[in-house]
Amino acid sequence: MTTLIGKRVYRIDGPHKATGEARYTTDIFLPGMLCAKILRSPLPHARIVSIDTSKAERIPGVKAVITGKDAWGVRHGFVETPRYPADQYCLANDRVRYIGEEVAAVAAIDEDTALEALDAIRVDYEEIPPVFDIFEAIKPDAPEIHTSELPDLIEPYKNVGGRCANTFGDPEKAFRDAYLIRNDRFESQLRTHCYLEPQTTVAHFDKSGRLHIWTSGMGVFRKRMHLAKTLNMPSSRIRVHKIWVGGAFGGKIDLFSHEFCTSLLSIRTGSPIKYVAERDEIFSYFRHGQPMVVDLETAVSRDGTILGQRVRCYNSCGAYRGSGVVCIFLCWGFIILPYRIPALDYIGYSIYTNNPVRAPQRGHGAPQIRFAVESQMDMIAEELGIDPIDIRLRNARMKGDILPNGDTIKNAGLIECIKEAAEKTGFRDRYRGQKTGDGRQGSLSEIQKNVSINSHGSHGKERGRFRQGIGIGVSGYFTGTLIYPNSSAAIVQFNDDGTVRCLTGALDIGQGAETILTQIVAEELGVNIEDVEIIAGDTDTTPVDIGSWISGLTYVTGNAVKKAAEDARRQILAAASAELGVDAERLALKEKKIFIKDMPEKGISFSRAIARYIYENRGNPIIGRGFFRGLRDTEIGPSLKNAKGSWSDSYAFDAQVAEVEVDITTGKIRVLRATTAHDCGFPINPLLVEGQIDGQVSMATGQAVSEEIMMENGITLNPSFLEYKLPLATEMVENSYIDIITEEYKKNHHFHTKEVGEGYVSGILAAIANAVYNATGYRAKRLPIRIKI
């Protein structure tokens, strides 16, 4: 029985943010602060012949100008392994590979002067032919963006930044024995995070030789590591401060040029430097999500059981490797995760083009893959005459399943998720009741013909004009993984008055990390939420933590904090035991008091116990230490080359149902309702989990029907919140939530919870596409869904 775990606790940072008190990086104003601006390449592919900054440096008010030669030729990358060495420069070295690539940076007394300085920098380029389409880029005569150095690249492809290939079972036999084979191509668009806080950094190299950084990012230790490397400084001299972050969704993880530039400019000038990216710069040049083409071939038996799949993923990673190489590994994972796949032939390619580098975006491959798989599942079900629910139940993974890489599914509520989602929405009846068309409806006029509207009578048309549809999508997600050292350390201390302070390197990027951790500490120590103070996300004062971008915060950091609290509890109980003269097992903690369980009137305050401890230990205070790492017994993470190796020790699942309405005279799609049945283990804070579901449904809706970054020859055509159609309040979807509980919070044992921050985009995305088909007979193979006119 828990008092705070599983409760709808308000965000502890709520009042702070509701009053405008909470400070973000853009809110920092330091004395003598200079303004930094970045000069960007206007060409998609070119050699830098020369850069002349002399005129810029002479402008009054310009304090420093830096270019690639000031960056020591140090490269960085989203991954840095022998197979995938770092490939990005902080400032372009001798070549630029996308429009917007950073070439120089200036620091000046104000924005106007800084922009004047940018105008005065003269760069001579020698143009190289660019290539923007991935299928053009792999051709043998394509311009070479990078030399492909992958020894396992057997295909005659150029510009391949990453390859992940994995085969298991007997795919040949699966396809020979199949009752039905479907082969389809699905395309996911270039879409972006739209975090509301811009990309921004303040850097201050102080007189004692320490570099202070405030940056809008997703993990302070990771940023420090990158900066130490690129600035050639020991990490101990760099402090990345805690600051609130206004959203990230995967777009602020690795090192950004402006973080390096502001740091170096501050070192050069001795002044604080602030850089704030313009919104159109963010839309044009910063990291977006990965667009992808998926060729999916699936063999099934007569009853819809999957026998095998052949998958080719073509990922468009941009001009540098970025996170594309991780994405193509994860795509393998998102294929094998929710359904049992007995045989698989998978190859994923991450392909360079002269476009800005791409990054993870909420789901990192899952939305693209589940859109493909779930759409095809429905197509297969229809051809076989099977209900979409039944075919999924037939293939869904269950507890105890062993994944192809050897991981065991310790708990899986997927079957329950599917059943409950179907029941709650009345799926089967509604699906059958609304079926329209036979998949041949490729355009609005064909849909209308099929529905046979009476275009002259108003009565029938009104009823027929708006078609409702229902669809389902299923997904799975990992909870923390060892692609990066996914561990966390935490400290719990007592103040003299019995209140608690917890130090953790975790970073709250909006998801409520600090609230969750507060709940855990308060639960373990029997205090109220208000009695716990979280000190988080500062590389000087808090212990190391991987950050909030690998879907493991609640699980990994949560358990580290739990252990630290348990350790502190042991110490305070020891003192109380001595004070009260009974064994520690007979004691309980509640509201800053320790009392004997069967004699509750006999107890002492925390303050008293703490004082006793300090007395007993000659002044040594109570400090609880905790550490946790997912996959503790595994040495290294899975291979990005062949997907072998342990991936995660906790897998989340969900089934999501979308209800849409399509106006078949205009093609307009409205997503009305979404039902999410999710196995997240158990929710530590259901209010926060709902908030995560809401946000992901919204993102999925945008990805499904309206969002797309439009580019032409490397130029972004709609770089604004006005022209990039992310959902407004008018597009809000009504949500229902179904919790499938498969884990529990245990005392004196680490808990197994599952991620909730990323896995609920893909199911609903696929469900929307399926619902549109159910409403109109229009089968979307491309996102966003635009019914042809």
Next chain:
Amino acid sequence: MRLPYFHYYSPKSLNSLFGIQEKVEGRAVIMAGGTELLNRMRFRLIEPEYVISLSNIKGLDRISISRDKGIEIGATAKLTDIACFFEAIKPYRAIYESAYQVASQQIRNMATIGGNILQDTRCMFYNRSRQWQGIVPPCHKRGGNTCHAVRNSRRCFAVYQGDMAPVLISLKAIAVFHSPYGDQEIPLEDVFSGDSKKPFFVEDNRILVSVRINPSDDDLSSIYKKYRIRDGVDFPLAGVALSLKRDRHIISHLRLCLTGLAPRPIRVSDAEEIAQGERLTGHLIEKISEIAFNSVHPVDNLEESAKRRRFMAQQMVYDVLEEAARAL
């Protein structure tokens, strides 16, 4: 992105304003709400030396309606107030519908009808920051000699995307100007030049002070429909304004005006002609929507294809006429 430097005046009277204009010899722009002007300045599309604001001139924001004088809306009346005023006035409901669908609540609280009417034409290759523009050669509207939307085009295709003008034109609105040399009243549609680069016939020293609509009989109905990808905030990718007068079942007056599809609002006069004296039948509705479709030739220079915008224009004309027919 900061605004460029300028000198700001906010005179208390029109005479004062004219005095300033004379002093600065045409180097000033007029600012009403500023919600459209400021962004064009941010992008360095214009960098005026002087900005003269209308906000302190009293009496320019009045809204009135009377049986004998008709409607008068002052140029600096805010869109929120206009929407509020006309919400319950059935014959002129289109004025409410267009005002209420402009941008966001915040912008409606700041923006004026004068500013909305006199907004510059737009194009996704034009309304971009100076930094973005540095990547491509300047287009016609930027003083260059190329077009990024239509390759090798000698003319500019920037689109007029105002919501209020088509409604007012469909209601036969008259634009009232004051200048140092006297007042002038011209039909609102004649204010538009059809030239994307210079969309208005408004000399520098003429100030739009109000729009007037002559009084009308009670059987007037009006409607405005707007196509955008999202259900809020966005400019019209196509907009349709209809005003209709009937004598029992016969159409005595039909005016149809489209926006978002050309360098100016397009009055579909052919439709008006064939509708005169006819009954609003399904056949007539089809015919008019076809004429509307053929009266506009947008290009791919907004965030939606020209093909779909044109399609939606036809569909919306159909829909507003259907709605009018049903309301009988």
Next chain:
Amino acid sequence: MKDKRKKSKRIIHLHINGMDYDVLVEHRETLLEVLRGKLLLTGAKDACNQGECGACTVLMDGRSVLACLMLAIDAQGKDITTIEGLAKNGRLSPVQESFVESGAIQCGFCSPGMILTATALFMEKPQPSRDEIKKAIEGNICRCTGYNKIIDAIEGAAEKIRSRGFSDDNVDR
């Protein structure tokens, strides 16, 4: 000519959150720049600086406006309320309270603007419908919450205002 324009400055008198400020501003400075850079009232955010996201929303004579689309000069003679002016004597306003309790705040960057827009809404419509709420906040972008709990929070605030009595004190300027 450029230098002459550069000298265009003025001392303006602003009335913000019930307090008076005399500020030296360039003619071209927006209200947002003055609030954040000169008065350190950083609750209004610079998320897009183009009037497209609503994060810089402040109240002017009780109506929601965008500080990035206003010249500071034009804020003279007006009653300006920023997010910092809502809580009174350490107590959150009903709208702020409801946002906290409903889970409507995640990263918090849109929250000040959203809360002020909602506050302005209540001055016109004490019992807005869900559709009226959506329309009122159409110009406030949120990427974290999907808007669901924001709308719940605004509905909840209506309840609080109703039970505490709808007076200027409770709604708070």
